Amino acid sequence: AQKITQTQPGMFVQEKEAVTLDCTYDTSDQSYGLFWYKQPSSGEMIFLIYQGSYDEQNATEGRYSLNFQKARKSANLVISASQLGDSAMYFCAMREALEGNKLVFGAGTILRVKS
Amino acid sequence: DTEVTQTPKHLVMGMTNKKSLKCEQHMGHRAMYWYKQKAKKPPELMFVYSYEKLSINESVPSRFSPECPNSSLLNLHLHALQPEDSALYLCASSQVLATESFNSPLHFGNGTRLTVT
Numbered sequence: 469a470q471k472i473t474q475t476q477p478g479m480f481v482q483e484k485e486a487v488t489l490d491c492t493y494d495t496s497d498q499s500y501g502l503f504w505y506k507q508p509s510s511g512e513m514i515f516l517i518y519q520g521s522y523d524e525q526n527a528t529e530g531r532y533s534l535n536f537q538k539a540r541k542s543a544n545l546v547i548s549a550s551q552l553g554d555s556a557m558y559f560c561a562m563r564e565a566l567e568g569n570k571l572v573f574g575a576g577t578i579l580r581v582k583s
Numbered sequence: 584d585t586e587v588t589q590t591p592k593h594l595v596m597g598m599t600n601k602k603s604l605k606c607e608q609h610m611g612h613r614a615m616y617w618y619k620q621k622a623k624k625p626p627e628l629m630f631v632y633s634y635e636k637l638s639i640n641e642s643v644p645s646r647f648s649p650e651c652p653n654s655s656l657l658n659l660h661l662h663a664l665q666p667e668d669s670a671l672y673l674c675a676s677s678q679v680l681a682t683e684s685f686n687s688p689l690h691f692g693n694g695t696r697l698t699v700t
Contacts, residue, residue, distance in 0.1 A: 563684070
């Protein structure tokens with residue numbers, strides 16, 4: 469079974485608008501971490517934001533926020549005030565304590581910001 | 584600038600060649616990783632080193648041979664590769680936390696784009 473599911477292969481957003489990228493996960497572990505990474509066409513994998521399974525507050529980092537709904541097993545990334553430089557592939561990923569802390573990625577969502 | 588440095592950035596090799604990919608980090612991280620990424624796909628874990636010891640091998644073919652000479656360096660030795668091994672190879676590092684390593688993000692290098700001819 470897929471551990472991480474990203475159902476949006478591609479998304480478009482108008483510059484300066486907000487966009488939500490969806491991520492659902494599947495785990496029976498109580499201890500896990502959820503991560504979002506950005507990968508521009510140049511290839512580097514950039515860490516954006518993290519949410520721990522025991523965190524009660526949603527994580528925020530500048531224009532990025534994570535909408536964490538534990539009961540629904542979802543960890544959506546919200547990007548506010550989109551910029552042209554936000555155009556990239558975005559990956560949701562998870563580490564589970566019982567799985568050796570391996571980082572496992574979803575299929576990714578390609579985001580295109582329009583001017 | 585990334586704090587994980589990978590060399591070379593690009594590599595073209597024949598199927599009979601032997602080459603090595605190199606990765607270096609100076610963040611004091613004691614876990615290091617190799618991932619393989621095909622175009623338009625997510626990265627796939629290959630190997631994990633923890634405290635310079637191999638802790639995870641995801642059933643990778645023996646033509647890929649990892650090495651961790653010290654806590655800052657990670658190598659991937661390549662021999663007799665196939666054209667389907669052409670991909671972006673990403674190195675990463677992370678902290679090892681006693682009971683909460685799942686909280687620690689991986690920090691990636693810029694990758695080596697490998698082409699096998």
